[in-house]
Amino acid sequence: MRQELMSLPKTLAEDVARNLVMVARLLDDDPEAAYGYSRVALRLASRVAAVREAAGFASYGVAKYAEALAEFRAARRMTGSPHLWPVMADCERGLGRPERALAMAGEPEVAKLDKAGQVEMRLVAAGARRDMGQNEAAVVTLQSxxxxxxxxxxxxxxxxxxxxxxxxxxxxxxxxxxxxxxxxxxxxxxxxxxxxxxxxxxxxxxxxxxxxxxxxxxxxDAPDEEAGMGTPDAEEGEGDAAVRPGSEERGSGTRTEQERPVPEPSDELDDLTDEPDYREIGRQ
Known part of the structure; x- marks a missing residue:
């Protein structure tokens, strides 16, 4: 990826690299944010294969399968590598076309994959079988x-x-x-x-x-005597409101639901709603 970015001007390459790093960091935990960074990188360097591949995985992570498939196809055209073939087939599944995924499992590109890629293709093919209601065939597909x-x-x-x-x-x-x-x-x-x-x-x-x-x-769920929730007889004239089930005191010093203080709203919450500037964060 670093070698591919060397074809760009230095400042542009650094901007693209920072956004790609953020895609990699956030892809698993915050796919929506990763997708945002990938779109910035794509606008900056759409002719770099690594950028197209990263954009494909980011789109895949937010279930935008048509976008992902387009990006994976572009990356494959640029590099000629078959390593994206299984995930391309899985995008076909995501688009509701399991029969196309099965057809891809029989293409010559599969033989060019490494062991991990071939296993991944087998998983996709089995998933396609299950999508089509062929559960027994899925079991057979995975037997290897x-x-x-x-x-x-x-x-x-x-x-x-x-x-x-x-x-x-x-x-x-x-x-x-x-x-x-x-x-x-x-x-x-x-x-x-x-x-x-x-x-x-x-x-x-x-x-x-x-x-x-x-x-x-x-x-x-526990009996009153086991949970320690026995309710004492209320003295006549004490309290105007009835005690709701489950709100009795649970041990010494425990407050009821009605007595628990309500936290004051914090101004910090407003800051969390601001849309992040993906490019600016990448530069930092």
Whole structure:
């Protein structure tokens, strides 16, 4: 990417590079912001293949599949590389054309992909089968020698996860559990939620101990004597308003919902609504 940007004037190259860095930083956590930065880079240097590819992934991240496909095609024309072929096929799925994605899975470009790319193409093809209601065919599509590989590459975890999910879709729960477990073994970076799916199949439920809403729900479901929520008889003449269920005191010093102070509005919230200047932030 740096080499491609060297074809631009230095100041322009620096502006484009800063926006591309922001795309990469925000793509997973804030795809809308990443998309904004990508549009700035695209306006500045639309003839650079790396910019078109970054714009494609940013559009893909916000489900603008037609834009993404156009950018990926442009990048591919510029470089001649087939590495974008699987994500281009997935854009076809996003546009409601799974049959085109399946057709792309049989094209000669697939043989030019590396191992990760070929696995990705297999995942897209299986997804297209499921889009078409062919769940059994999706299971068969994912059956490959790579499933038995002992590698811990990210594609191995994703392939095993997809296979487990496909098995679950056709009612083969025991086999699905086995492959979710194998996906957990390969997923060292936590790229999938295989551990959560496995726990779900085992009937294990997790509760966030720091979640106050979960605590209130547990107390509301528990018997009064267990939750410590017994309501004393009100003395005659005390209080004009009836106490709502669930608003009684829970232990010494705990305020009821009616007594909790309401925070004053902060001027800082107004600042958060301002539209960010993507180019200016990139320069900083």
């Amino acid at each position: 020698p790579e499933l038995a590989s002992r590698t811990v590459q990210p594609w191995a975890a994703r392939l095993r996860y997809a296979y487990a999910d496909a098995l679950l879709a056709v009612g083969r729960e025991e086999e699905a559990r086995e492959w979710f477990a194998k996906a957990v073994e390969a997923d060292q970076s936590g790229a999938t939620d295989a551990s959560d799916r496995l726990a779900e199949l085992d009937g294990v439920e997790f509760t966030d101990a720091l979640d106050p809403e979960a605590e209130e729900t547990d107390l509301a």
